[in-house]
Amino acid sequence: MPPAAPNPHFRAARRALFALVPLLLAIAGWQWLQNHPQHNPWAPLDLRDPPGWATRTKLARLKEDVGACRAVLARSDIVFTALDAAGEGECARPDRTRLGDYPLSPDTPPVTCPVAIALELWRRDSVAPAARRILGSDIARIEHLGAFSCRRMYGASEGRWSEHATGNAIDIAGFVLEDGRRISVLGDWDGEGTEARFLREVRDGACKSFATVLSPDYNAAHADHFHLDQDGRWSGVCR
Numbered sequence: 001m002p003p004a005a006p007n008p009h010f011r012a013a014r015r016a017l018f019a020l021v022p023l024l025l026a027i028a029g030w031q032w033l034q035n036h037p038q039h040n041p042w043a044p045l046d047l048r049d050p051p052g053w054a055t056r057t058k059l060a061r062l063k064e065d066v067g068a069c070r071a072v073l074a075r076s077d078i079v080f081t082a083l084d085a086a087g088e089g090e091c092a093r094p095d096r097t098r099l100g101d102y103p104l105s106p107d108t109p110p111v112t113c114p115v116a117i118a119l120e121l122w123r124r125d126s127v128a129p130a131a132r133r134i135l136g137s138d139i140a141r142i143e144h145l146g147a148f149s150c151r152r153m154y155g156a157s158e159g160r161w162s163e164h165a166t167g168n169a170i171d172i173a174g175f176v177l178e179d180g181r182r183i184s185v186l187g188d189w190d191g192e193g194t195e196a197r198f199l200r201e202v203r204d205g206a207c208k209s210f211a212t213v214l215s216p217d218y219n220a221a222h223a224d225h226f227h228l229d230q231d232g233r234w235s236g237v238c239r
Helices: 010-035 057-062 066-077 115-136 194-206
Strands: 080-085 097-099 139-146 169-177 182-184 212-214 226-229
Touching: 010 194, 057 066, 066 115, 097 115, 097 194, 115 139, 115 169, 115 182, 115 194, 115 226, 182 194, 194 226
Parallel strands: none
Antiparallel strands: 080 097, 139 169, 169 182, 169 226, 212 226
């Protein structure tokens, strides 16, 4: 006796079920992204969210849009001041953004907004936790050697202009802890102690926020500082 033919209604229901599965998965995936904005490329960037899959992409979008960048600072409750444009030519600075509550010393210089955002992420996600875990103290101050300098790279008379010429970079020289200790790039980079371990960890942590990170491992010109900038042309340099 030949087997009975499949019920046409059953086959139609099965096809409908198979067609419904991708839709249900898509809905579940979208809901998951809504609950995890740090992984959602369409969600507005908020620096209070933990780092996620989409964070670096969102940061890259801000490099050419000062208004959107400052909107991120405001949305994230980061205190800042938008200063008037300054300079001209290769040293024109249309974006001068000063963080209002950041432990830079001797002062808090104006930088581009993308650098300001990267500094905040670096402090929160790398510097502060590394200081507590490795050195057993909170950070009191982060010492810098300056942000703006109207010059070409390495002070040369010709060649490419430095990212410092537009305030799109900052040089970090050391860290002062709440317990009074001072960790300097020049004095503590070499060695196997906790100070050297801390410096290497925060150097590596900076690479998650900045496009370019140069340390004493790069060349002798950086023996006493970390150079941090947001120049997308050199994106990925971390040494």
